[in-house]
Amino acid sequence: MPELPEVETIKRVIEPQIQGLMIDKVNVKRPEVVAYPAADEFCGRLTGQTISHMTRRGKFLVIQLNSNDRIILHLRMTGCLLLAPADYPEEKHTHVIFRLNNGMEQECSLELRFSDTRRFGRLWLLKNGESDTYSGIEKLGTEPLDKLFAAEYLKALLGKRKKAVKECLLDQSVIAGIGNIYSDEILFTAGIYPARPANSLNMEEWERLAAAIPERISYFIEVNKITPEEYLETKGQDYRNTPFLQVYGQEGKPCPKCGEMLCRMVVGGRGSVYCPVCQKNSEA
DNA sequence: GCGAATGTTCGCTT
DNA sequence: CAAGCGAACATTCG
Numbered sequence: 001m002p003e004l005p006e007v008e009t010i011k012r013v014i015e016p017q018i019q020g021l022m023i024d025k026v027n028v029k030r031p032e033v034v035a036y037p038a039a040d041e042f043c044g045r046l047t048g049q050t051i052s053h054m055t056r057r058g059k060f061l062v063i064q065l066n067s068n069d070r071i072i073l074h075l076r077m078t079g080c081l082l083l084a085p086a087d088y089p090e091e092k093h094t095h096v097i098f099r100l101n102n103g104m105e106q107e108c109s110l111e112l113r114f115s116d117t118r119r120f121g122r123l124w125l126l127k128n129g130e131s132d133t134y135s136g137i138e139k140l141g142t143e144p145l146d147k148l149f150a151a152e153y154l155k156a157l158l159g160k161r162k163k164a165v166k167e168c169l170l171d172q173s174v175i176a177g178i179g180n181i182y183s184d185e186i187l188f189t190a191g192i193y194p195a196r197p198a199n200s201l202n203m204e205e206w207e208r209l210a211a212a213i214p215e216r217i218s219y220f221i222e223v224n225k226i227t228p229e230e231y232l233e234t235k236g237q238d239y240r241n242t243p244f245l246q247v248y249g250q251e252g253k254p255c256p257k258c259g260e261m262l263c264r265m266v267v268g269g270r271g272s273v274y275c276p277v278c279q280k281n282s283e284a
Numbered sequence: 285g286c287g288a289a290t291g292t293t294c295g296c297t298t
Numbered sequence: 299c300a301a302g303c304g305a306a307c308a309t310t311c312g
Contacts, residue, residue: 078291118291
């Protein structure tokens with residue numbers, strides 16, 4: 001489900017509702033989704049801790065605790081975070097449940113639930129001051145919405161790479177948070193052919209790319225906006241198939257700009273949709 | 285039954 | 299040694 005815009009949406013929906021709540025109990029039903037430390041230590045250390053706030057970095061979510069311990073979460077392909085009343089029906093594939101004390105009786109309390117069909121998602125718990133050599137969050141590159149993000153940055157890091165520009169956009173150590181959906185959307189907006197070797201882009205193209213990245217990412221954060229009620233009703237799944245996507249999943253349909261039929265190809269092992277007219281394979 | 289799916293990492297080959 | 303590539307992880311859906 002989750003690239004940067006989706007993860008940001010989850011953060012914005014859930015964060016205001018869990019600030020200041022205490023974790024009464026942690027139930028790990030699938031120990032393998034807790035990557036560090038061992039599940040029993042994970043539960044034991046978290047029990048009784050109070051949530052300070054939640055942040056996002058790339059596709060990671062971070063739940064900061066008052067102790068300065070922090071929970072790191074990555075949803076990978078199908079992970080989902082849902083805040084629900086304790087008596088709300090449990091999703092299939094729910095692997096970790098945090099029972100939160102909201103001052104109500106236990107049966108009316110809230111639960112923060114992590115579910116994940118394919119079980120690729122992972123959680124980590126780092127102690128106060130403990131450096132995170134486990135999750136990969138420390139290896140992330142610039143945030144697309146950071147003011148440091150610019151064409152010069154992209155050209156400096158990617159300008160000599162031979163691999164496809166689309167693969168470069170997916171490199172989390174360069175730009176944090178872009179995945180297969182939004183790399184296609186970004187390249188369409190920038191008018192760049194996905195398989196173009198990065199080292200063949202000229203400065204004007206780096207500029208178009210650097211402009212399209214924050215523009216598309218903020219646009220999709222905006223159109224993904226959802227109320228907590230809607231989010232719960234749709235079980236955190238609904239905004240996945242956004243009607244606002246211009247090319248991803250639209251193979252064979254007309255290009256929104258020129259009407260030509262959109263094509264699909266495989267780039268770096270990932271399905272990629274593009275417009276053969278608006279994204280010509282011209283190595284300028 | 286087969287292939288592909290929003291992600292990342294590992295291991296083997298070049 | 300680095301880059302590149304496929305496999306692996308596990309499940310669902312068309």
